[in-house]
Amino acid sequence: MKNPFIYGVTVTGEYFTGREEEMREITSSSLSGQHIVLYSPRKMGKSSLIEEMFNRFKKKQGKEVVAFRISLERVESKEALARLIINKTVENAYTSVEKLLKDAKELFSRIRVRAFADMDGRIGVEPFFADADADAILEDALELPEKVAGKKGIRIIIALDEFQRIEKLGGASLERLFRSIMETQKNVSYIFTGSEKHLLHMIFGEKERPFYRFAKQMELAPMAKDVLGEFVISRVRATGKGIDEEAVKWIVAFSEGIPFYVQCLCHEAWYGSESRISPESVRGAMEQKILPMLSAGYSIIWNRINGSVQRKLLIGLAKDDGLIRSGERKVYSKEFIRDHDLTSSASVRKAMKALDGMDLVYENRISDFFFRDWLKNQALE
Ligand SMILES: Nc1ncnc2c1ncn2[C@@H]1O[C@H](COP(=O)(O)OP(=O)(O)O)[C@@H](O)[C@H]1O
Ligand SMILES: [Mg+2]
Structure with a gap:
């Protein structure tokens, strides 16, 4: 099919x-x-x-x-x-x-x-x-x-x-x-x-x-979550499979209205599940399929990044992404600088500008969500 x-x-x-x-x-x-x-x-x-x-x-x-x-x-x-x-x-x-x-x-x-x-x-x-x-x-x-x-x-x-x-x-x-x-x-x-x-x-x-x-x-703004959610459900159903509500919610929340992530996660999760897509199958698709597939490319990007400030900043942005997104944390704040072993807001600004020039960040967040999660995993290892 x-x-x-x-x-x-x-x-x-x-x-x-x-x-x-x-x-x-x-x-x-x-x-x-x-x-x-x-x-x-x-x-x-x-x-x-x-x-x-x-x-x-x-x-x-x-x-x-x-x-x-x-x-x-x-x-x-x-x-x-x-x-x-x-x-x-x-x-x-x-x-x-x-x-x-x-x-x-x-x-x-x-x-x-x-x-x-x-x-x-x-x-x-x-x-x-x-x-x-x-x-x-x-x-x-x-x-x-x-x-x-x-x-x-x-x-x-x-x-x-x-x-x-x-x-x-x-x-x-x-x-x-x-x-x-x-x-x-x-x-x-x-x-x-x-x-x-x-x-x-x-x-x-x-x-x-x-x-x-x-x-x-x-x-062009991100897409409405309900539109994407309904799309996911109807596409899965058309193939005779099913999907748990929690799985739909997870996919749509992760994607933040960007249709690419929805299609990518769903493609791999659909492929990897027999008759029903569960939250576990979505996470499995992510951890065992998508990130490994992208890993070689991400390593190349990572190795090309000059300077420890840029690297520390990337890791910090990856780890604190949720807080930065909700506005609870500011990238140039004392707390962020302290937690991620950075030195000054001036050096963070300079590093941010460099990352922006490489298209790696967008409005103080890592632009590729998969890269963000890959970085988080790297930081844990
Ligand atoms: N309206 C849409 N409905 C469903 N999926 C979409 C839609 N727009 C984009 N996508 C998904 O997002 C991916 C990227 O879309 P694309 O049109 O290439 O974006 P852009 O031109 O902005 O880079 C597509 O491959 C597809 O999987
Ligand atoms: Mg295009």
Whole structure:
């Protein structure tokens, strides 16, 4: 039988739950031409939300709206990004090579393309960038969606996922290029998503940056506990197994509304139990499956951490996480510094900044809950 829970990839359809309110708001903004920045820590469900929302568009809006997601996560160069934008645009907006070739002269100015249909009937293009420079190619690619939208009389919605990566691809000058093209487009709406809050705030929130006030900012919040709880119960039941109420409670409490943890814990617990998931099977999944699986990677991270202050701080954050979360304990307090053998609040601040830069902490808590528990176990050994 197929495991009813999936983690680590974008999920849609029956593997997806909730987020109705968010989808409504993003949909209505995008349809009216409002650009959006959607941010949250990793694993909150941004990519899944976008994919699911776009799938629903396809059913509802028919041919008037074309929407697709481009992930910048693994894009290594401006040329690669240009290729991706061009191919995603034609693949989603065109259904025949002939039509595309007919329009091609108007659609592309600096580059030449060869168009083809692949085995699944998907339309693709092989762009030739013989002598054009990377910025010129990207300019052509960025102008393409508006040209297609205008020609076809449709709206195009493009989600640029993990958009903060443009920092690495080209910094401020690339931002300027994007902005100058995007601001003239009438029929394309953009959804920029990202996981690195400080980077996104810099890109969209600093006065001197090209994207200042270009898009409406939305933070994707954790999901409601009852929504996640019901999802867990119904998914387990659909496979003919059962789950104890206490187990559901434990999973949902541990996850703090972050869907990734729910799916990961449930996937492993479902797999590891015969007919009923008990609190013991969930803890077993965690201790015997999930943490051992992640342990090698965590050891590497741990060994890369410089300095005893950073290490002590991590252990302290792991041990006191519950108290820090409830506000009973402050990280820069005398008690915290004393209990974890740290020296001064200034040195804790410095270490915190370093850990933040490595994405290991988020708002004074360890961002990966499994890493937190792994650290707690390490400290006990
Ligand atoms: N709405 C949802 N319903 C159920 N599970 C979800 C949902 N959104 C995310 N998930 C789970 O969380 C994981 C991470 O989601 P993802 O969309 O990749 O997050 P992000 O893009 O914010 O990093 C997915 O692999 C899936 O297991
Ligand atoms: Mg994502």
